[in-house]
Amino acid sequence: MKRALKFLTLFLCLVVLMSAAVFALTQWRLAQPLASAGNDDVFEVAVGDTARSIVSRVNSRFNRDFSELDYRLSQFLVGVDRLPAGVYRLSSNDSWLSLWSRIKNNEEALFSITLIEGQTITQWMTQLNRAEYMKHTIDGVDELSVIMGIEQASAEGWFYPETYHYRAHETDRSILRRAHDKMKTIVNEAWQQRNPRCEVDSPYELLILASIIEKETGLSGERDLVSSVFHNRLRVGMRLQSDPTTIYGIDDFDGNLTRAHLREKTPYNTYRIDGLPPTPIAIPSEAAVRAAAQPVPSDYFYFVANKQGEHVFSETLEQHQRAVRRYQLNQDTE
Amino acid sequence: MFDTLYDADKGFDRGLQFGDGHFTTILFKHQQPQLWPYHKQRLIAASERLEIPLPDRLLKTIEDSLLAACREHVTGVAKIIITRGNSRQGYRLPSDCHPNWYLTTSTRPQLNNSAVKVAVAETRLGEQPLLAGLKTLNRLEQVLLHKELKSASFDDFIVCSSNGYVTEAIQGNLFWYADGVWYTPKLDRCGVAGVMREAIIERELLPALNIIEAKVADLCSVSSMFITNSVKGVIPVSQIHDKVINTQIPVDLKAFIDETCA
Structure with a gap:
């Protein structure tokens, strides 16, 4: 009797130990990286996909065997039913445990x-x-x-x-x-904060002017001055004479702005129309929108690009033509 | 629960099994069904298109039952459903067809025709010219649209077909005014040709109405828009997304709505 009890105790201990070992092994297998190397990727769990199909897809991507085992172990240790659909990141460093946790928590790839x-x-x-x-x-x-x-x-x-x-x-x-x-x-904020030199009549016109400034210069130090030129021109009723607006109005522009283009009357040719074009000509940056609303005080009416991609500003046509001769000798237009 | 619907000999209603049928929803007031001639015409037309027999005798029975129901309730909403009858299994048409019909009445929903905000729905209607214009029992697309609406901050949608043609609202037809002309979508690809829409067209309640194929881009100069529905009448649209539009309803149409729906 005593011996039988001893035997039973021993047997139970063995069972417990073995279970612990199996559990640890399972845990170990599912915690292993899926592959030693490989590119990061994404994979999709579609609505209705089963855990079994996910295991076989992921394993075949990393050339892994024993999909059935991985599936059973995952089911046993993690419980992988009703997985939320989504697109998830997948890297070779991932283990089944990390991957299942990502999917179960619906941590989708951004x-x-x-x-x-x-x-x-x-x-x-x-x-x-x-x-x-x-x-x-x-x-x-x-x-x-x-x-x-x-x-x-x-x-x-x-x-x-x-x-x-x-x-x-x-x-x-x-x-x-x-x-x-x-x-x-x-745009609404910039419109509220516009200064008294701002010559446009609505937030939409502000957006239009901002898009012209955007296309005329990419330099943060120049935007306010470029803005001032256009506001000065609007104030005295002088045409804007902006190449980018004219280009926007040309169908299939090939990169070469010609005299004929400048003569052609389109709603966007600011050499031919008074005031602003009917719509913006591009998507402006926030800085261009602010510059459009906040022109600095200046007496400039002209500018031309110099060889460094900056602009030279002039007050009179005479000064401007000198600058054009100096910087744009080979070009037809300003 | 199928015990009540299932008949060992005849199977059960194809309307439930396959959506094989059509219906119409009628407003009645002062004990009278409103726009009944249009509803009746719709039932006849849909039965013809689907080849569900609707003999005069049956139509008369339905009509009498409707009138009797209207007398009981004074005001309310009646729904008439006609199906191809029962079958045990399979889509095959029964050799001799005994249509089923149902009449239900309910109280009229609180009339609230304040202007609504709409947006263009992402969910689109499948194009099926064979069923276009009919109010068949298959209304899953409208259910999906309501699902989309639930997570949006709008009251209704402008709904397009799979090829991007503006078609209707979730449960009503669309009319809009742009550059001096009234428009409503042609419904030959998909959509439901509502009874109120038919009445507006037939009675020429909108001068020089254009029935057109329009794409979403054609709505960019809309200055007013409304949704029609035979139970609710005319629902003005106040906003297409953020764009505010005019909610005035033309006088003739307003008078007609006041007479039939108010």
């Missing part, structure tokens, strides 16, 4: 897209259409004004340039919505 100032909304749309894992819900640039609820028929200019982060299957619309809301705030 993607980013950098939409930059100085481009047109058409260029942005092309970039958005190419963005990976983005859901495309906009058929064309023409729709944007309606979808975003923009007063004007053109949506040009109304978006804030920035790096945007998104989860897989987020829509192009939601990125542009964020960009539009932010730009609207910036």
Whole structure:
């Protein structure tokens, strides 16, 4: 009797020990990196995907065997039913434990897209259409004004340039919505804070002028002066004579602005029309919007690019022509 | 629960099994169904398109039942559903078809025609010209649209077809005014041709109304818009997303709505 008890105790101890060993082994296997090396990647858990199919997909990506074992162990140790769909990062350093925890907590991969100032909304749309894992819900640039609820028929200019982060299957619309809301705030703020030298009549005109400043100079030290030139011209009723606006009005511009282009009457040719063009000509930076609202006091009416990419400002046509001769000898136009 | 619906000999209703049927929702007041001739026409037209027999005798029975129901409730909403009848299994059409019909009444929802804010829905309608315009029992797209609406801060949607054609609101038809002209979408790809829409077109309540194929971009110069629905009448749209528009309803139309829906 005593011996039997002893034997039973021994047996139970053995069972406990063995269970602990199995548990530790399982834990160990699931905590191992999936591969010794490999590129980081993403993988998608679609609605309805089973844990078994995920295990076999991940294992085949890393050339791992024993998928059935990994699946059983995962089921035993982690419990992997009803996994939230999403796109997740996957690196060779990951173990099954880290991967399951990421999926179960729905820690989806974040993607980013950098939409930059100085481009047109058409260029942005092309970039958005190419963005990976983005859901495309906009058929064309023409729709944007309606979808975003923009007063004007053109949506040009109304978006804030920035790096945007998104989860897989987020829509192009939601990125542009964020960009539009932010730009609207910036423009309204700048409009409220405009100084008395500001010659435009509405927040929209401010946006238009900001887009011209954006295209005329990328140098932070110059924006206020460039702004002052345009405001000075608007004040005295002088045409803006801005090449970038004229270029915006040319279909299929090939990079070469000719005399004929400057003579052609388009709504954007500010050599031929009075005042501002009908819409912005690009997406301006926040700095350009602020500069448009805050021109510095100056008597400048002209500027021309020098060879370093800066601009030389002039008060009179005579001074300006001298500067043009000096810096732009080989060019037809200012 | 299927015990009550399932008949060992005849199976059960194809309307429930496959959405094989159509319906209309009718406002009644002063014991009278409003726009009944249009609703009746719609039932006839839908039955013809789906080839569900609707003999005059049956139509008369339905009509009498409706009138009787209206007399009981004074005001309310009646719904008439017609299905292709029962079958036991499979889509195959029964060789001799005995349509089922249902009449339900409910109280009229609180009339609230204050202007609504709309946006362009991401969910789109599948294009199926064979069913375009009909109010079939398949309304899953509208359910999906309501799901989208639930997480949005709008009251309704401008809904487009899969190819981007502006089609309707979630449960109503769209009319808009742009550059001096009234428009409403052609519904030959998808969408439901509502009874109120039919009445507006037939009675020429909007001068020189254009029935067109429009894309979202064509809405950029909209200056006013409204949604029609035979139970709610006309619901003006005050905002398309952030863009504020005019909510005035043309006088003739307003008078007609006051007479039929108010």
